[in-house]
Amino acid sequence: MILPSLLSAVCLSYSTPFVIPAETVNTLTEQISITREELLQQLVPFAQSLARPLISNYRVGVALLGKSGAIYLGVNLEFPGMPLNQTIHAEQFGVACARQHGETSLIAMAGSAAPCGHCRQFLNEVDDEGTLQIYVANTEGRTLPSLLPAAFGPKNLGLQDKFMIPLSLPSHPASLEERARIAALSSHAPYTLAKSGVALETEDGKVYTGSYLENAAFNPSLSPLHTALIALVADGQSYTSIQRAVLCEQRGAKISHEAVSCELLKQIAPGASFAKTMAIPEGTR
Ligand SMILES: [Zn+2]
Numbered sequence: 029m030i031l032p033s034l035l036s037a038v039c040l041s042y043s044t045p046f047v048i049p050a051e052t053v054n055t056l057t058e059q060i061s062i063t064r065e066e067l068l069q070q071l072v073p074f075a076q077s078l079a080r081p082l083i084s085n086y087r088v089g090v091a092l093l094g095k096s097g098a099i100y101l102g103v104n105l106e107f108p109g110m111p112l113n114q115t116i117h118a119e120q121f122g123v124a125c126a127r128q129h130g131e132t133s134l135i136a137m138a139g140s141a142a143p144c145g146h147c148r149q150f151l152n153e154v155d156d157e158g159t160l161q162i163y164v165a166n167t168e169g170r171t172l173p174s175l176l177p178a179a180f181g182p183k184n185l186g187l188q189d190k191f192m193i194p195l196s197l198p199s200h201p202a203s204l205e206e207r208a209r210i211a212a213l214s215s216h217a218p219y220t221l222a223k224s225g226v227a228l229e230t231e232d233g234k235v236y237t238g239s240y241l242e243n244a245a246f247n248p249s250l251s252p253l254h255t256a257l258i259a260l261v262a263d264g265q266s267y268t269s270i271q272r273a274v275l276c277e278q279r280g281a282k283i284s285h286e287a288v289s290c291e292l293l294k295q296i297a298p299g300a301s302f303a304k305t306m307a308i309p310e311g312t313r
Contacts, residue, residue: 036074039101045078046125046262050097064093068138069163071101076140079103079118080261088118090139094131101125105261109295113247114288116254119147123154124241124250124258132192138163148176150248153216153241154191156182182218182244189218195239204229208276209307211237211252218242222281223308226252226289228260228300230269236260240285253289257296267296274303280310 038056039045048071057067068091075089083106090102102122106115118139126134134154142164143151151160151172161169173179182189195214198207204227211225217240224240238256243249250258252275260270275289290302 035070036077039071039074044262044264045074046101047129048099048101053093053097053099064097064099065136065138065161065163065169067091068093068099068136069166071099072138072140075101075103075118080105082106082108083112083115088140090118090122090137092122092126092134093136094126094129095133095135096131098126098129098131100129100131103261105257107292107295110292114254114292116250116258117144117147117150119143120150120248120250120254121258121261123150124238124255125262127192127241128195128238128255128259128262130194132194134160134192136161136163136169140165143175146248148172149179149181149245150243152176152179152181153243153248156190180245185219185244187218187244189216191216191241204235204272204274205276205303205305205307207235207237208252208274208305211239211256212276212278212308213239213312215240215252216242219244219246220282221278221313222283223278223312224252224281224285225276226256226285227274227276228256228270229272230260230265231271232269234263234265236263236265251285251289253285253292268299270297270300272301272303273297274305276305276307278308278310278312279306 071091076087079087088104102118207227212223215223236259238252240252241250
C-alpha cells in the first residue's frame with residue numbers, strides 16, 4: 029500500500045494533477061510493485077479530494093486508465109442555483125478529460141462508488157466493445173455489460189460513430205471564436221448532428237475548449253460548456269477566472285446550448301462576457 033500523501037504529492041507535482049503521464053504510471057508501478065489497476069484504486073481518495081460538490085458535499089472520485097498508459101482523474105462538479113441536471117458526474121469528467129488529452133480508448137476505471145445509472149448509460153456510449161474493467165471499493169473488475177444488462181445504446185439506433193476520436197486542434201494561434209469553432213468540429217453529436225463548441229478565456233490569458241458530447245439516451249449528454257469547464261477545472265482554475273466565453277453552434281441545428289450556457293456562466297462567472305457564433309455551416313458532418 030502506498031501512502032496516500034505520497035500519491036497526492038506525485039500528482040500535485042504536475043501542472044495538472046488530473047493527468048498522470050504514462051511514463052510516471054510505469055515508474056510508479058515498477059518502483060512500488062503494484063499493477064496499474066491497483067494504482068488506479070489507490071488514486072481514488074486523492075481524486076475525491078479534488079471534487080467540487082457545492083450542493084451535496086458528497087465527493088465522488090474516479091481514476092481512468094487510457095490505452096496510452098496515462099491515467100486521468102475525474103470528479104463531480106455541482107452548480108448551486110442551477111437545476112441538478114447540470115451536474116457533471118465524476119465518470120463524465122474523467123472520460124471527457126481523457127478524450128481532451130487525445131486518448132482514443134479506455135482500459136479500466138476505479139471509482140469511490142459504483143457508477144450511477146446515468147453514468148452507466150454515459151459509459152455505454154464510450155465503451156463500444158464492452159471491455160472497460162470497472163473497479164469499485166477494491167472489488168474485482170466488472171465489465172459494463174455486467175453492470176448495465178439489456179442496455180440501450182448507439183447500436184440500437186444503428187449508429188457506428190466512435191466516441192473517443194483524435195481531436196481537431198488549431199495549427200496556428202487562433203482567436204477565441206476560431207478555437208470554439210475547432211472544438212465544435214470534434215463534437216460527438218450523431219443524434220442531432222448539432223455540432224457545438226465552447227472556448228473560455230481566463231484572466232491569465234489561457235484558453236480552455238470543450239466539444240459537445242451526445243448520448244443515445246439524450247440526458248447523459250455533456251454540453252460544450254460542461255466539457256470546457258472540465259478542461260478548466262483539470263488545470264486547477266477557478267470558475268471566476270473566466271473572462272470571456274464563446275459558443276459556436278451549427279446553422280439550422282435542432283437544438284441550442286445558448287440559453288443554458290448563458291445561465292450557467294452567469295451563476296459561476298458573473299463577470300464573464302458571453303458571445304455566440306454560428307460558424308459551422310448547415311449539413312456539416
Ligand atoms: Zn454518475
